Amino acid sequence: MAQYKKPLPQPTPVSRPFWDAAKRHELQIQHCNKCGAQVFYPREMCPECLAPGLAWVKVSGKGTVYSYTIAQAPTHHSFAEDVPYVIAIVELAEGPHVTTNITGCTPNEVKVGMPVIAAFEDVTPEITLVKFRPA
């Protein structure tokens, strides 16, 4: 495998369960047992009610494209070989918004509102990114 040069997440003690789940090709987010909020990105406390003790839950991986952009110029030099590529915000079926890339179709096929499903990409032996493809 050629050396991966793009920015990689550095999992923290708080976010580690998310990245570990991604490595198993599972999408997990947090759930607040006190107020019922679905929480992404990983936090120590619920951002809605500030309660501690968020629980990790496996979610469907389904969502829709909330918005997207086709990068025709690299947004960082390390993405130069990927141009054109789609950066998107996906609204998960469970509610939270996540930053991602849309793969599995040409950039011009991506539309706001398009149904998508998680597509896990093992970019290094340690890290799997959560991308999405048309459902």
Added chain:
Amino acid sequence: MSIKGKAAITGIAELRPQRDAEGRSPLGMMAQVAREAIADAGLEKKDIDGLLTGWAIGEYSVLWPSIIAEYLRLQPRYFNQVELGGASAAGMAWRAAAAIEAGMCSTVLCVVADTRGVTTPGRKLPPFPPIDAEFDAPYGLIAANPGYALIAQRHMAEFGTTPQQMAKVAVDQRKNACKNPTAMFGSKEITIDDVLNSRMIVDPLHLLEIVSPCSGGAAFIVTSADRAKRGPQRPVYLLGAGEAGGHCSITNAKSLTTSLVKPAAESAFKMAGVTPKDMHFVQPYDCYTITVIVTLEDAGFCKKGEGGRFVEEHDLSYKGDFPCNTHGGQLSFGQPGLAGGMSHVIEGVRQLMGHGGERQVKNATIGYVNGNGGIMSEQCSLVLGVQ
């Protein structure tokens, strides 16, 4: 109790934006604009007892306010860093007024300058915010361009806003820049086709819809309403201010199309006791064309979703029916770091002082200024006026 009319801006200074710093440092440029703004206000350095600043990419450091106080040999009674990205300068205006009204000081120097990129040997760019680095950067959502493209794309999908409408903002602001001798891009007018034929960077945003980072600096002086009357300039009073925040990454914004400008502008107009239709000009932060459209909607100049049609139907030039970013905006003036955000405050003051030169808006006595930081993350709206 409010700070309405309690303080005024009495002096301004602004460097001509330059592509490169040509050996100058942010601190050195700050010293220059400080000297010029103090002189413009008819004051001496010893009259300055308050200091507000932002940050500078070119010499990024903690303890920045003390570094500036030391460089300028000031002994402020009130000093701080306003860290609101492009909204920092607007944020300084009301903080200065509040500090003066609270008796903490009498006259505040608000000053920013920056170079394009790091110019001081051995310094580094400040790191990304940690959450952005972990959950945005791996997917290429890095810096401002793609974030605003996401906003534009969603605005187009929800409301039918067109590329032509967005381009119109850049075209009209360029007309203003052509009357501003200090604008970086003020030598030639552009057409909607020029904008749409410029290189696509992050679809749907073209090169001519995106600010150009550069080097420069600016400063303004805020003093009490009483002291302001003794200065050489027509005092420009702070009549209203409002601020709002709530996200850092655009992915975590509650909405891509209804921004935090809404609560910020509502607060500012309420404090001033005026409405958007009372404004003689607007100077809304413009890092991208879409920023202007969303800001005009959320500040109440038109209904949500009608911003595209609004800019299409109005002449945004200094002599038009809706003067907007009369210095050319950052799109044509340039974006010298946080001094880009200060350019909107400076131009608002310049117009109200009657120093607009060839681009003077006739009989302008009240106007709206908005500062925007990050990806619509920090908003500060001001209503400025003269008596």
